[in-house]
Amino acid sequence: MKRILIILALFFPIFIKAATCDYSKLNEYNKLSSNVDYEVTRNNDTNRYKVTIMNLYNNMYVKYNGVIFLSNSKNEVVIDNINEGENLNILIYAPLSDCDSYLKTLNISTQYYNRMYNDNRCIKYRTILNICKYEYLSYKATDTLLTSAIKNYENSYKEPEEIVEEVKEKTFLESLEDFMLSWGVQIILVLLSSLVTISIFKVQYRKVKHGI
Numbered sequence: 455m456k457r458i459l460i461i462l463a464l465f466f467p468i469f470i471k472a473a474t475c476d477y478s479k480l481n482e483y484n485k486l487s488s489n490v491d492y493e494v495t496r497n498n499d500t501n502r503y504k505v506t507i508m509n510l511y512n513n514m515y516v517k518y519n520g521v522i523f524l525s526n527s528k529n530e531v532v533i534d535n536i537n538e539g540e541n542l543n544i545l546i547y548a549p550l551s552d553c554d555s556y557l558k559t560l561n562i563s564t565q566y567y568n569r570m571y572n573d574n575r576c577i578k579y580r581t582i583l584n585i586c587k588y589e590y591l592s593y594k595a596t597d598t599l600l601t602s603a604i605k606n607y608e609n610s611y612k613e614p615e616e617i618v619e620e621v622k623e624k625t626f627l628e629s630l631e632d633f634m635l636s637w638g639v640q641i642i643l644v645l646l647s648s649l650v651t652i653s654i655f656k657v658q659y660r661k662v663k664h665g666i
Contacts, residue, residue: 475553483548486511487557490546494562503536503564507544514557517545538566539594565590570600583607 489509496503507516510525516533517523523531536542542562548555568591570576576586583603585595 504534507531513549540564566594568595570595
């Protein structure tokens with residue numbers, strides 16, 4: 455019986471804490487967290503990034519890599535000196551000691567500077583290959599990647615060859631044959647019609663001449 459009482463005594467503060475959680479405050483912080491935003495800036499001299507978490511109202515704070523960052527007078531947290539190609543999971547918390555105060559996670563990725571962007575070989579492929587299109591990429595661009603991308607494109611794409619048909623000059627007989635095929639029937643009909651008309655005319659002429 456004593457053991458049971460001891461166990462209950464140990465867990466009693468936890469039960470009290472769970473029972474006293476101010477859900478109205480937690481709900482208020484959840485609404486405020488929807489306004490939390492961030493900005494990513496790059497230092498071109500060091501090739502490092504800075505992430506600024508904004509709108510951390512009412513003393514909301516941040517956890518990143520197990521380290522707690524408190525907001526400043528501007529309601530911001532600044533995380534500096536971040537490498538290229540990093541995937542950051544930044545956790546936002548409310549300052550509520552009587553509740554589970556986790557609010558949301560910001561997933562942020564920093565890009566790599568594309569060192570092949572200004573390569574002379576990219577001029578021809580500026581609008582074609584991604585490694586030549588964009589100054590910042592989600593992967594690290596190298597000379598090998600650029601060479602491979604150009605080679606793959608050139609092997610897979612070829613300009614269609616223009617087919618020029620050779621025009622052969624026709625002989626007189628071939629031209630005559632084509633003419634007869636196109637107009638032969640009409641000419642024959644005209645000749646037959648003319649012959650019939652002439653024959654009828656001759657018969658009529660003879661009758662008139664001989665007074666028949």
